[in-house]
Amino acid sequence: xxxxxxxxxxxxxxxxxxxxxxxxxxxxxxxxxxxxxxxxxxxxxxxxxxxxxxxxxxxxxxxxxxxxxxxxxxxxxxxxxxxxxxxxxxxxxxxxxxxxxxxxxxxxxxx
Amino acid sequence: xxxxxxxxxxxxxxxxxxxxxxxxxxxxxxxxxxxxxxxxxxxxxxxxxxxxxxxxxxxxxxxxxxxxxxxxxxxxxxxxxxxxxxxxxxxxxxxxxxxxxxxxxxxxxxxxxxx
Numbered sequence: 001x002x003x004x005x006x007x008x009x010x011x012x013x014x015x016x017x018x019x020x021x022x023x024x025x026x027x028x029x030x031x032x033x034x035x036x037x038x039x040x041x042x043x044x045x046x047x048x049x050x051x052x053x054x055x056x057x058x059x060x061x062x063x064x065x066x067x068x069x070x071x072x073x074x075x076x077x078x079x080x081x082x083x084x085x086x087x088x089x090x091x092x093x094x095x096x097x098x099x100x101x102x103x104x105x106x107x108x109x110x111x
Numbered sequence: 112x113x114x115x116x117x118x119x120x121x122x123x124x125x126x127x128x129x130x131x132x133x134x135x136x137x138x139x140x141x142x143x144x145x146x147x148x149x150x151x152x153x154x155x156x157x158x159x160x161x162x163x164x165x166x167x168x169x170x171x172x173x174x175x176x177x178x179x180x181x182x183x184x185x186x187x188x189x190x191x192x193x194x195x196x197x198x199x200x201x202x203x204x205x206x207x208x209x210x211x212x213x214x215x216x217x218x219x220x221x222x223x224x225x226x
Contacts, residue, residue, distance in 0.1 A: 043217065044216045098144075099206075100214055102148075
């Protein structure tokens, strides 16, 4: 069966520091991968999605970037965090025509 | 781009009663998928139910069922015999079969279950 992992679960970082969040999927090949951000009590904001290695689509211009160095690995990065980057980050995967499955999320607080 | 609207930011229901959460969407496509996701306080997103647009029969999963009205572009979720564990944020989502890589989510409905 397929599983999706995200780490870290919680992160507190100062403004201006770098960021790296990692997401990996097991049990499937060539999945679509997604990064979402969710502010407290709010809906999901799609940040990036990827349909294959090295193929990244950005939905919101910002100081975040994403990379997919391997088929089942998706990384969210920033060179310098802003206070506004605080939130709950969710990684998700899907196959060609079905629902998305979400990871447990990372709670990021920028201080 | 498709839009998904959940007009009820908050709902409440008595335990063991039935509640219906509303969702409407805007699309010009004929084939697509619709989903309801549940996000409990743990914030783990959990798939509740899926509906394929080409199917006329409404999807059902145990106490959860949908009322899919394709012409009206409406997709409501009915929770029967509500339980305390149903308390969560519920999101409606749309996926195109033509530009199938993106999912569009509503803003969510927060459901409170009153014991």
